[in-house]
Amino acid sequence: MTILHTDIFKIASHHRFQWEEAQQSHVILFPEGMVKLNGSAGEVLSLVDGKNSVDIIVTTLKQKFKDVKDLETDILSMIKFAHDKAWIEKIN
Amino acid sequence: MVTQNNGVAASVTHTQPLWLLAEITYRCPLHCAFCYNPTDYDKHTQNELSTEQWMNVLRDARKLGALQLGISGGEPLLRDDIEEIVVEAKKLGYYSNLITSGVGLTEKRIQAFKEGGLDHIQLSMHDITEEINNFITNTKTFELKKKVAAMIKNHGYPMVLNVVIHRYNIGHIKEILDMAEALGADYLELANTQYYGWSLINRNQLMPTKEQIDHAEKVTNEFREKVGSKMKVFFVVPDYFSDRPKKCMNGWGEVFMIVTANGDVLPCHSARVLPNIEFPNVRDKGLMWAWQDSPAFNRYRGDSWMKEPCRTCPEKEKDLGGCRCQAFLLSGDAESADPVCSLSPNHPIIEKAIEDAKNPTLQAQPILFRNDKNSKKILSGEAKDLIKDFHAVP
Numbered sequence: 203m204t205i206l207h208t209d210i211f212k213i214a215s216h217h218r219f220q221w222e223e224a225q226q227s228h229v230i231l232f233p234e235g236m237v238k239l240n241g242s243a244g245e246v247l248s249l250v251d252g253k254n255s256v257d258i259i260v261t262t263l264k265q266k267f268k269d270v271k272d273l274e275t276d277i278l279s280m281i282k283f284a285h286d287k288a289w290i291e292k293i294n
Numbered sequence: 295m296v297t298q299n300n301g302v303a304a305s306v307t308h309t310q311p312l313w314l315l316a317e318i319t320y321r322c323p324l325h326c327a328f329c330y331n332p333t334d335y336d337k338h339t340q341n342e343l344s345t346e347q348w349m350n351v352l353r354d355a356r357k358l359g360a361l362q363l364g365i366s367g368g369e370p371l372l373r374d375d376i377e378e379i380v381v382e383a384k385k386l387g388y389y390s391n392l393i394t395s396g397v398g399l400t401e402k403r404i405q406a407f408k409e410g411g412l413d414h415i416q417l418s419m420h421d422i423t424e425e426i427n428n429f430i431t432n433t434k435t436f437e438l439k440k441k442v443a444a445m446i447k448n449h450g451y452p453m454v455l456n457v458v459i460h461r462y463n464i465g466h467i468k469e470i471l472d473m474a475e476a477l478g479a480d481y482l483e484l485a486n487t488q489y490y491g492w493s494l495i496n497r498n499q500l501m502p503t504k505e506q507i508d509h510a511e512k513v514t515n516e517f518r519e520k521v522g523s524k525m526k527v528f529f530v531v532p533d534y535f536s537d538r539p540k541k542c543m544n545g546w547g548e549v550f551m552i553v554t555a556n557g558d559v560l561p562c563h564s565a566r567v568l569p570n571i572e573f574p575n576v577r578d579k580g581l582m583w584a585w586q587d588s589p590a591f592n593r594y595r596g597d598s599w600m601k602e603p604c605r606t607c608p609e610k611e612k613d614l615g616g617c618r619c620q621a622f623l624l625s626g627d628a629e630s631a632d633p634v635c636s637l638s639p640n641h642p643i644i645e646k647a648i649e650d651a652k653n654p655t656l657q658a659q660p661i662l663f664r665n666d667k668n669s670k671k672i673l674s675g676e677a678k679d680l681i682k683d684f685h686a687v688p
């Protein structure tokens with residue numbers, strides 16, 4: 203699936219996304235297990251809330267990390283990856 | 295870090311119990327012949343932890359880093375405080391999973407679980423005689439499961455069905471798959487029996503042949519093609535038929551912690567069969583000590599405990615020498631390689647077990663069902679001849 207700027211995603215049902223103090227990272231929890239996310243994946247998924255469009259996510263993160271190169275490409279591929287893994291669902 | 299063998303370091307200290315399994319009661323309305331509960335469970339049914347004690351376990355485990363909570367048993371629904379436990383689990387940030395046979399699940403209770411924040415329910419199909427037969431022949435139990443399955447789905451839970459596979463139902467794999475589809479299962483786990491506790495005693499009667507397993511796997515694959523993404527089917531191949539052992543519990547005291555009905559803290563379900571290890575109990579020095587400092591949890595962490603052939607084996611990181619309980623139960627030496635491994639000098643034990651399971655006389659022996667009477671018999675020594683081959687139980 204190609205990710206469009208107008209797409210809106212939410213965390214997939216039966217999945218939970220949360221910050222883990224003990225791991226010092228964001229995690230995704232689901233019936234068969236869990237995934238510990240790296241910093242940038244955590245940043246992206248924090249903004250996946252069923253309201254923000256991909257466009258908003260990109261803009262927000264660009265503001266936050268001004269000097270990072272190729273940020274947009276990274277964000278889009280992260281969203282695609284999360285979608286392929288069924289951690290997130292498209293709602294529009 | 296512990297001592298390093300052949301240059302491989304094993305981390306011992308910084309492990310976190312990501313999974314907490316609460317075997318909340320050993321009471322159970324079913325009597326499965328392949329139950330992995332301890333055969334002497336009867337002595338653990340009297341002194342169950344209180345609700346308050348479970349709350350403390352949940353809190354302390356969370357502090358240690360636990361994230362996934364499994365509530366199982368026995369039949370957990372026999373306790374009437376699961377509702378409270380679920381609420382606390384949610385508050386603490388666990389992803390919680392109730393593992394139940396469905397017996398005792400009512401509309402009222404499931405509603406309370408949902409409102410309380412239970413994340414997930416796993417429905418198990420366990421009983422070998424009645425339940426599976428009924429299940430296959432579409433009678434009473436199937437009706438119950440159907441009702442429960444509908445309840446689970448209506449409350450927005452995924453329908454996760456777990457069926458233990460053994461000789462008595464492996465021939466009906468097609469029917470089981472169809473029934474799972476009829477129940478609207480989203481996930482189906484076909485778990486081949488593992489031989490611990492009751493199932494070990496009944497191994498000759500329960501173990502299917504390699505041909506049966508291959509056939510079942512083939513049927514499962516065909517079914518997968520047919521249903522596509524609608525239903526995910528997992529087929530767990532039994533370790534007896536492979537030549538390397540499983541990495542049991544992902545390593546002793548690595549990520550998994552079990553607290554039993556009476557408060558014992560274990561690194562795996564059957565660890566209490568191991569000799570000369572005193573397992574900590576939450577009533578004594580608490581969970582933190584149990585996980586981090588107790589001699590029991592440090593006993594087989596890392597790999598410094600290993601003997602040959604594991605000690606110098608280039609594959610040791612992959613399986614950590616397999617399962618300590620299986621090694622002990624079958625060979626009498628908990629520190630030896632899991633006999634499943636073809637490099638183990640004890641591997642012939644596995645080959646013999648597979649042969650024995652083809653022997654019609656042994657197959658025809660009566661099954662010892664998991665019930666209080668039989669547990670007492672084992673405790674009192676009356677059923678000695680049944681367990682003489684195994685270094686298990688008193």
Ligand code: SF4
Nearest residue numbers: 322324326329368420
């Ligand atoms: S395996 Fe059967 S007897 Fe054992 S706890 Fe589960 S449902 Fe009860």
Ligand code: SF4
Nearest residue numbers: 604607610615631635
């Ligand atoms: S010899 Fe030991 S470490 Fe090597 S593969 Fe066998 S069980 Fe694993």
